[in-house]
Amino acid sequence: MRSLPPAPTPRNGACAIRDVKAQRIAQRYRTVDKIAIAALSVTLLLGGCTSGNGENHDASMPATMSSSAAGMVTSAPLETATSAETLPVYWLGHSNDEVFLYREFRSSTNADEPIVAALRTMMSEKPLDPDYFTLWNSPSRLGASISAKNVITVDVSADAFGQKVDAGLAQRSMSQLVYTATAAAAMAGLVDTTTPIQVSVLVDGHTGYKAFGEVSLDKPLTRNPDFVAPIWIIDPAHGSTYKKVPLKVTGQGVSPTGTLAWSLSLVNDGKVSGDYLSGTVNIPAGPDELGEFTFNLVPPPGSYELSIFVNDPMLPGRKIGIDSKMVTIANP
Structure with missing residues (x-):
């Protein structure tokens, strides 16, 4: 199932209010990440956990207004009506x-x-x-x-x-x-x-x-x-196979800057290698607002891990709020 660069020169009015809000959220992001380093394994930091109806699950978690959860997402709009089953x-x-x-x-x-x-x-x-x-x-x-x-x-x-x-x-x-x-x-x-x-x-x-x-x-x-998760990938679904490209990626997320980072890594024999492709995508809703995003990828046939996350500019290489999916591009 999060930070900003150092604060700029103080500004007045609405811009200053937005800066303060962004700095507070960024601090929460850094706090979450520091706790995670001490408390979780590398696998968990990459989003791993055991699936199933309660099999080998966590037994405890901070209560409702824990500092690591409050304020990341401030509103959760309802899904829209659809005729699909x-x-x-x-x-x-x-x-x-x-x-x-x-x-x-x-x-x-x-x-x-x-x-x-x-x-x-x-x-x-x-x-x-x-x-x-x-x-x-x-x-x-x-x-x-x-x-x-x-x-x-x-x-x-x-x-x-x-x-x-x-x-x-x-x-x-x-x-x-x-x-x-x-x-x-x-x-x-x-x-x-x-x-x-x-x-x-x-x-x-x-x-x-x-x-x-x-x-x-x-x-x-x-x-x-x-x-609500700060970032999640809607499509492609985990384990899906596609015979045509481009691969359309859609998801939902929130970021202090309004920008998310993504990476596409090759998977060989069940092992994830280094990044094959990487880039960024904007959230049209803007900074600090939960919104949908979309972009296209055109990778050659193969198995990949797609990850979307927030880059922490204070600690390069740190991936915050990561969600990942395995996807296969098959030969036509």
Whole structure:
């Protein structure tokens, strides 16, 4: 599942406000990275973690307003409606020392309505990207409904909460449910996206359950932007194969400068070599704003690791907020 150069000469007005905001975010980025060096292995720094429904996952994570999570993403807009039979599913994933939410799109393979289908996938299946994971168990019962007041009610059996985790991961897992449910409803055109959407979670038909033994479900939940990944690759999907180029890369990210760095590395016998291609891409939304980006690549046939990240200008070579995907360009 982040820094700026030294502060320029002081300026007045709106420009000064933006500079202060950028410097604060940059400091958070440096703090996250320093902690990561001490706490995580090289593999984890590159975004690795074990996939699967709670198999070999982290057992603890900072709680809601930890300094490493707060302020990176300040808003998380809803997905837009689409006619495609595609399910948005959010997973947990590492970025440096933190765990954030990342989204994958999955094909609908059952007759459930969209919200239930997306939540069932989230709770019962594994993510496509092995860097992602989930702590939910497959529930014996799952249902969803939407009220006229734009409240989604999810009713799930208690056996979905089988994992033992701390408050930080419990909060992230409940946000995972909220993001998946609201995304599925928005994409299916089932809710009014111009007004706030709440998610009320019942367990075996009752309110007040303590999810994962940590989060009390006594009131409706909403999207928490603190847990959204600062960078993620939407396309290509992990493990995908393409027979035609250019390879169109799309994703979502935030950067203090409004610019992200990317690299494409060759993969031989499962081992990633040095950068084959590298460059930068702008986020049209601008500095400090979460937005989508896109660019094209024209590599020759082969297997590659595509990585997108923020370059730390204070520490050259340091990759912050990295997300990576494996992709194959096949012979036509």
